[in-house]
Amino acid sequence: MKAYILRRLIVSVVMLFVVSAVAFSIFFVIPRVAGASPDDLAARYVGKSAGAAQIHETAVHLGFTDPIYVQYGRFVKGIFVGEDFDTGPSTVHCAAPCLGYSFLRQTPVLPDLLSRLPVTLSLASGAAVIWLLAGVATGVLSALKRGSVFDRSAMGVALAGVSLPIFFTGLLSLSIFSYTLGWAAPGGTNPMDAANPAEWAYDLLLPWITLAFLFAAAYARLTRSGMLETMGEDYIRTARAKGLPEHTVVLRHGLRAALTPITTIFGLDLGLLLGGAILTESTFSLPGLGQYAVLSITENDLPKVLGVTMFAAFFIIAANLVVDLLYGVIDPRVRAR
């Protein structure tokens, strides 16, 4: 088992390097291959009336005139030993793991990401609890009451859930529950400014429910189909024949097997969200990683885009690793192999 974990960790680190190389190539190499000169790239990061000399000076300052391998080497070196940056009157050291320095804001990327991480963590974890409980419970009940009014209603709502985009449901719920009824916090509320956990939860309630609604719908459908398949298996019949109570049959034998694909999807979904719930954060103006990603892309601020990509990749790879390890715990068949 230890060797397996070690192997997976090494693969994860290699994956992160691959992601960094690919992302770096997309943002720094491809434009050059397509014919953009260092000055062309630098022109994005100067004021609208900048002259050619200023643009070239900026290209040199930002390192665009260096060979690509030097630029990538600098980025990788920054991750391991940090990097120094000129602030004008002095130089600041961006400590390892330095994920670069924003071309536009002239601030290190990592502290920005870390300052936004609690918001995204709060959003993703709260929503995950809601969608997992609501989605799996609804899916199990629907499977057990297949064809009933509950089953049809639940699947109808689930269909609406997966069909309605967050920017629609989010704005609608804000308009009604926040601005009209005053029951929920308005958009733009930073939950990290909350004075206590209750206020924090209050600030996040609407984003949680909106985000969870989308995922719960998908999980309900997934759980239902998994449960329907599992409950028809021979070993379920055997368990019943042995006289096990129905809740034991359903929860210990049926749901446990059906949970394997759910766990896989959950790991990926959570990892993806920890890298930034882009639509939810944008709709509710939450200052998290997703909003940061959107901002970085719209501003063409390459170090920020690269930094948030690496951050998101880290979470997805970590979540995959955890899921792989959990397989053995959840499904005895995997452990046996």
Added chain:
Amino acid sequence: MKRRRIVSAIAVSAAITMVLAGCNSKAKDNGSKSTAKAAFNAAVGKVLNPSDKKGGTLTMANSGDWDSLDPADTYYGFSWNFIRNYGRSLVVFKSAVGTPVLVPDLAETLGVPSDNAKTWTYKLRKGIKYEDGKVVTSKDVKYAVERSLDKTTFPNGPTYFNDFLDLQGYTSPYKDSDPNKLGLKAIETPDDNTIIFHLKKSFSGFDYFAQLPATIPVPRAADTGTKYKEHVISTGPYKFEKNNPGKGFSMVRNASYDPNTDPSSGRKPLVDRIEVSLNVNSDDIDNRLLAKDLDVAIEGTGVGAATQGRVLRDPALKANADSAAIARTWFTAIDSDVAPFDNIHCRKAVLYGFDKTGYQRAYGGAIGGDIASSLMPPLIPGYKKNDLYESGSKPEGDLAKAKDELKQCGKPTGFSTNVSYRIERPKEKATAEALQASLSKIGVKLTIKGFPKGDYAALYAGKPDYAKSHQLGLKVYGWGADWPDGFGFLDQIVDSRVIRATGGNTNFGIKVPAADQLLDKALQTTDKPAREKIWGQIDEVVMTNAAAMPGVWAKGLLYRPPTLTNVFVNDGFGMYDYTVMGKK
């Protein structure tokens, strides 16, 4: 209170599923209450809800980030409007209704020119202090301008001082061998209250440069370069309390600000506190404005399309709105280097032929702005109406004249070319489509090409060799004046000498020698009315040469919650004035 909210929030959980599943809401419209004085355009040309009542908090939100709070590094219009709350430049646009007027702020009087407008002298008022109580000196102003010259450290700000000061190789105070970091010879400070600027060429409108945020004093001891934006030392009526870059900031009263030293600017610091949120969803900003949960959409460009329709349909909401004219024109540049537009008759053909009403529809109809008959907006002093291509008499286009011009151009059956636009801007796409539809009637076939906004000027439409090799004959664009003055509007879009082969141009191929000469003449004309007359002449000569297709003189539909006092549109910025607003 909080507990009650949380309990009620539980009700949200129960109700939300139904709502999200598509139930129609019976949402009340909180913005429907209006004050007796409120009316559509009530804050245009007059002050709405005048008041001296102090206290309260002004809440503002912006859909994007701030370019920088550092006076040396900011170029956004709303930022120049807002910065007057925490910074005092030598000269400032007066907070008042009507024609924008420059008044002395840090200085005692407007600039005194000499040496044929190549030297400008300002005397500072006495008693102006920073938030820490230290007295502002002319050396602080010099230092502030010096650091603004360093475009490696402060890339966002304008380059007017770089372009006009006689720098003699000076680049930055951070590379200055002078022990006091005041080695720039182009600025003299003979005493603590006098500052003298030496230009390398005459510029009669230097007071417009003196109102730039770059002249807001910066104490050298507090200068942390790129990090100074995190805590700018205030000289204005408010100072920073908290600043979370990328998220928002709050301001409180600056106890060191003495209103007696500020007799001219018109500032009226009524509220006790200002809270600004950044990167807020733009639709959410509109909703919050209408719900009176937010006071000001700080960008000042107007509400979004969906909210616009809602506001205009509801008389109660409309009474809280203003259609503010902006010193901005949406236009399409004609690249005279791209054949057949090197022939003036082909340029005139498209000018006569295009449907001006279609252009206006692309920007939302009359609420988006008026049909433009020339490039320069009427808000610019010196504007003189010229309508050479019948935008008033035949706004749908004069096809007969257009076809006649095509004959004279040697293309009687028309020609093909490309029209470019910025893909992030649906109104520009709609404009390109409107042009395509209307010009097809005279045989001019347009192929529409979209490019990313961030690279539009740097790599595509603003890069001469790319534009020529890819036949970008028409380029949909828009331009707003840095300040309501002919130089601020025209210089970067019609002066052919600013076109650089390396790209990054905002002059997309307008080459009119007579306009260049008139620009030079204006820069040396110190008599204000005479100078302003020249701006009108330049506008006319550009149109005579059929160098651009004017589309729309922009307007924005601004919304002001009825809770605000002292609301008016400052024509210097084309948005509400942010230094006088109070709360009821």
